Amino acid sequence: MGLLIDGVWHDKWYDTQSTNGRFERSQATFRHWITADGTAGPSGEGGFNAHRGRYHLYVSLACPWAHRTLIMRKLKGLEKLVSVCVVHPLMLEHGWTFNHDFPQATGDTLYHHDYLWQLYTQAEPGYSGRVTVPLLWDKERQTIVSNESADIIRMFNNAFDAQGARAGDYYPGPLRASIDELNSWIYDSVNNGVYKAGFATCQQAYDDAVKGVFTSLARLEQLLDKHRYLTGNSLTEADIRLWTTLIRFDPVYVTHFKCDRYRISDYPNLYGYLRDIWQLPGVAETVNFDHIRTHYYRSHKTVNPTGIISYGPCQNLDEPHGRDERFGDADRHSRFSSP
Numbered sequence: 001m002g003l004l005i006d007g008v009w010h011d012k013w014y015d016t017q018s019t020n021g022r023f024e025r026s027q028a029t030f031r032h033w034i035t036a037d038g039t040a041g042p043s044g045e046g047g048f049n050a051h052r053g054r055y056h057l058y059v060s061l062a063c064p065w066a067h068r069t070l071i072m073r074k075l076k077g078l079e080k081l082v083s084v085c086v087v088h089p090l091m092l093e094h095g096w097t098f099n100h101d102f103p104q105a106t107g108d109t110l111y112h113h114d115y116l117w118q119l120y121t122q123a124e125p126g127y128s129g130r131v132t133v134p135l136l137w138d139k140e141r142q143t144i145v146s147n148e149s150a151d152i153i154r155m156f157n158n159a160f161d162a163q164g165a166r167a168g169d170y171y172p173g174p175l176r177a178s179i180d181e182l183n184s185w186i187y188d189s190v191n192n193g194v195y196k197a198g199f200a201t202c203q204q205a206y207d208d209a210v211k212g213v214f215t216s217l218a219r220l221e222q223l224l225d226k227h228r229y230l231t232g233n234s235l236t237e238a239d240i241r242l243w244t245t246l247i248r249f250d251p252v253y254v255t256h257f258k259c260d261r262y263r264i265s266d267y268p269n270l271y272g273y274l275r276d277i278w279q280l281p282g283v284a285e286t287v288n289f290d291h292i293r294t295h296y297y298r299s300h301k302t303v304n305p306t307g308i309i310s311y312g313p314c315q316n317l318d319e320p321h322g323r324d325e326r327f328g329d330a331d332r333h334s335r336f337s338s339p
């Protein structure tokens with residue numbers, strides 16, 4: 001675990017001393033957008049036109065932020081349009097690496113780099129900052145388009161629609177305000193909340209974070225009593241963003257990050273919702289529990305110095321969830337049908 005300073009790699013764990021034991025996530029730095037016609041998006045420069053085969057996604061199968069991009073790539077049928085490399089699950093003194101001595105770790109098939117940080121310095125030789133996944137790479141300009149998952153899933157949602165992407169809009173106009181509102185508190189208290197609890201180095205910081213996690217899970221449990229998905233009866237980007245945290249919750253966050261008040265499987269609605277999305281076509285294929293559990297338990301030496309991987313919960317995600325009958329079958333079929 002480390003970061004780049006003026007293009008030089010330094011092995012350094014998160015600094016929580018300067019923030020009174022609180023973990024503060026830094027902002028992503030590359031914020032360009034792929035658009036259908038190459039015009040600039042909401043941030044960054046233009047010139048990143050959507051083209052089949054031009055872009056490459058670097059992910060970790062362990063990482064919940066990267067996982068969002070893999071799910072959106074799958075739902076939108078972008079597998080043949082945007083290629084992917086998978087880093088090794090261990091993130092140690094060199095950060096993410098391209099070692100491929102682990103099932104489904106692919107190495108760097110584009111440049112044969114050893115480390116992810118080499119892509120950051122290839123794009124910007126004097127780069128200073130954290131070296132994170134997901135990373136969306138432009139093979140043509142040989143640079144980073146974006147290292148922000150929230151932006152990448154929005155690009156995937158519509159930029160490739162004229163290039164053969166599958167139909168489906170996961171950020172539809174009429175729902176945008178409510179999706180944005182959900183994203184904002186779910187990001188802070190759930191997606192990032194589990195990290196704030198797990199990486200806290202003082203009791204108060206942990207207490208605040210863990211209470212925030214369970215307050216929000218209670219709120220979500222109520223919301224999911226009213227409709228099948230967060231904004232109603234169709235799946236949106238807000239669901240995808242929440243779900244990648246929920247799928248890691250019982251297998252990792254309960255024990256490793258000490259988010260142990262309840263398990264997701266203790267909440268009837270959240271657990272049904274977890275299984276509902278798991279059972280949507282293509283979603284389960286994006287999940288790799290070996291990468292997930294190996295990464296967390298073995299990479300965070302300050303949290304789990306022995307590197308012992310816990311026994312793990314017994315969850316049957318294929319069990320029927322009944323949410324389709326309970327809320328109607330939504331417009332799921334139109335979303336997943338071919339264009």
Ligand SMILES: N[C@@H](CCC(=O)N[C@@H](CS)C(=O)NCC(=O)O)C(=O)O
Pocket residue numbers: 001002027028062063064065066130131132133134147148149150
């Ligand atoms: N804002 C980023 C956060 C990505 C992120 O923090 N990824 C983690 C993996 S789960 C990472 O690569 N961490 C390495 C580090 O912080 O040094 C996003 O959502 O894309």
